Amino acid sequence: xxxxxxxxxxxxxxxxxxxxxxxxxxxxxxxxxxxxxxxxxxxxxxxxxxxxxxxxxxxxxxxxxxxxxxxxxxxxxxxxxxxxxxxxxxxxxxxxxxxxxxxxxxxxxxxxxxxxxxxxxxxxxxxxxxxxxxxxxxxxxxxxxxxxxxxxxxxxxxxxxxxxxxxxxxxxxxxxxxxxxxxxxxxxxxxxxxxxxxxxxxxxxxxxxxxxxxxxxxxxxxxxxxxxxxxxxxxxxxxxxxxxxxxxxxxxx
Numbered sequence: 001x002x003x004x005x006x007x008x009x010x011x012x013x014x015x016x017x018x019x020x021x022x023x024x025x026x027x028x029x030x031x032x033x034x035x036x037x038x039x040x041x042x043x044x045x046x047x048x049x050x051x052x053x054x055x056x057x058x059x060x061x062x063x064x065x066x067x068x069x070x071x072x073x074x075x076x077x078x079x080x081x082x083x084x085x086x087x088x089x090x091x092x093x094x095x096x097x098x099x100x101x102x103x104x105x106x107x108x109x110x111x112x113x114x115x116x117x118x119x120x121x122x123x124x125x126x127x128x129x130x131x132x133x134x135x136x137x138x139x140x141x142x143x144x145x146x147x148x149x150x151x152x153x154x155x156x157x158x159x160x161x162x163x164x165x166x167x168x169x170x171x172x173x174x175x176x177x178x179x180x181x182x183x184x185x186x187x188x189x190x191x192x193x194x195x196x197x198x199x200x201x202x203x204x205x206x207x208x209x210x211x212x213x214x215x216x217x218x219x220x221x222x223x224x225x226x227x228x229x230x231x232x233x234x235x236x237x238x239x240x241x242x243x244x245x246x247x248x249x250x251x252x253x
Contacts, residue, residue, distance in 0.1 A: 015048075015049035015050040015085065015118075016049060016118075016119070016242070016243070017048050017049045017050075017241070017242045017243075018048050018049055018050035018051065018052060018118070018240075018241050018242075019044060019045055019048045019050075019051050019052070019238050019239065019240055019241075020051075020052045020054060020125075020205055020229060020238065020239040020240075020241070021040075021051070021052070021053055021054070021229060021232075021236075021237065021238050021239075022053065022054035022055055022056060022091070022127065022128075022206070022207025022208070022229040022230075022231075022237075023055070023056045023091070023207045023208065023210060023229065023230070023231035023232060023237075024037050024053070024056065024057050024058075024231075024232045025056055025057075025058070025059045025093065025231060025232060025233060026057060026058050026059060026069060026072060027058070027059040027060070029068060029069060029070075029071065033232050033233070034069075034071070034072060036232065036236050036251065037072065037232065037236070038071060038072065038075050040236060040238070040251060041072075041075045041076065041078075041079050042075065042079075044238065044251075045079055045084060046079060046082065046084065048084060049084065049085065050084060050085040050086070050087065051079065051084060051085070051086050051087070052087045052088075052089075052125065053086070053087065053088045053089065053107070054089045054091075054125060054126070054127055054128075054205065054206060054207045054229060055089045055090055055091025055092070055093075055094070055112070055127030055128075055129075055207055055208065056091030056092065056093045056094055056127070056207065056208070057088070057091070057094055057097075058093060058094045058097075059093055059170070060093055060094070060166045060167075060170060061093065061094035061095075061096050061097050061101075062096060062159065062162035062163055062165075062166050063096055063098075063155050063159065063162060064096075064097070064098050064099070064100030064101045064104075065100070065159060066159070073101075073104050073105050076105035076106065076107060077104060077105050077106050079106075080105060080106025080107060081106060085108070086105065086106060086107040086108065087107065087108050087109075087110050088102070088107045088108065088109050088110065089109075089110055089112045089114070089125065089126070089127050090109075090112055090127065091127045091129070091207070091208070092127065092129045092138075092142065092208065095145065095146060096151065096154075096155065097109065110125070112125075112126050112127055112130070113125060113126035113130075113195075113199075114126075115199060115201060118241055119244045121202070121203065122199075122200075122201045123201060123203045123204070123205060124195065124196075124199050124201045124203070124204040124205070125204075125205050125206070126195075126204070126205075126206045127206060127207060127208050128187065128206030128207050128208030128209060128228070129142065129208045130142070130191075131187040131188060131191045131192055131195065131206070131208075132184075132185055132186065132187055132188065132191075132208070132209070133188040133190075133191045134183070134184045134185075134186075134188050135180065135184050135185050137176065138176070138185075185209070186209050186211065187206075187209060192204070192219075192226060193219050193220075196219035196220065196222075196224050197219055197220050201224075202222060202223065202224045202225065203224065203225045203226075203227070203246075204224070204225070204226045204227070205226075205227045205229070205239065206226070206227075206228060206229070207228065207229040207230075207231070209228060210230060210231040210233075211228055211230070212228055212229060212230030212237050212248060213227075213228050213248075214226075214227050214228075214246075214248060215227075215228070227239060227246060227248060229248075230248075230250070235250050235251070236250065236251030237249070237250060237251070238250075238251060
């Protein structure tokens with residue numbers, strides 16, 4: 001598969017104090033991850049100006065008529081209602097989040113990728129799965145399920161049928177992950193370089209790979225930085241931007 005540069009939409013200037021999370025993968029209501037995320041929303045996030053969720057807030061989302069995660073939805077609505085701007089990108093698990101979810105939570109759904117300015121600096125935000133171009137099987141599936149026609153047909157199915165199909169896809173995903181070399185599921189260096197060159201930004205923030213780190217490199221002769229957010233399976237991961245500085249942190253259990 002050829003490496004294609006990302007084509008982001010640029011958003012207005014962002015806030016001066018904000019938090020970024022990705023890959024929370026909320027699944028069982030009342031579970032440890034949900035309790036930690038709810039605590040995060042009511043404490044750290046409540047003290048910020050904005051919260052950016054860069055995909056995979058949920059382990060699975062089969063449509064905005066999903067009756068689950070009511071406490072999380074209520075907490076997001078309370079956060080946005082208090083004046084904290086909440087932004088959301090689709091992930092590979094919850095790409096069916098739509099306007100119904102946004103209406104219930106007060107979140108704003110952003111295109112993926114998107115450029116937002118922080119402290120006057122343009123920063124590329126993306127979930128990150130589009131950068132994993134070596135995983136050809138996943139990229140073919142991604143192209144299929146992101147097509148509006150496929151989504152319309154899927155969302156027209158009964159909720160129980162959608163849930164059953166989603167469980168089957170998740171089982172297949174686990175099997176694919178188990179037999180695929182980790183390097184294949186990581187970002188492709190050429191795709192990352194192409195994204196930096198195409199967008200002319202010097203900083204990129206993404207999740208998806210579950211490998212939290214700060215990578216400094218060169219792209220087109222310019223110093224660039226790629227910040228990768230961690231997953232919440234075992235430890236909450238958050239990136240804090242404040243006073244012009246970025247800090248990747250783990251949250252206490």
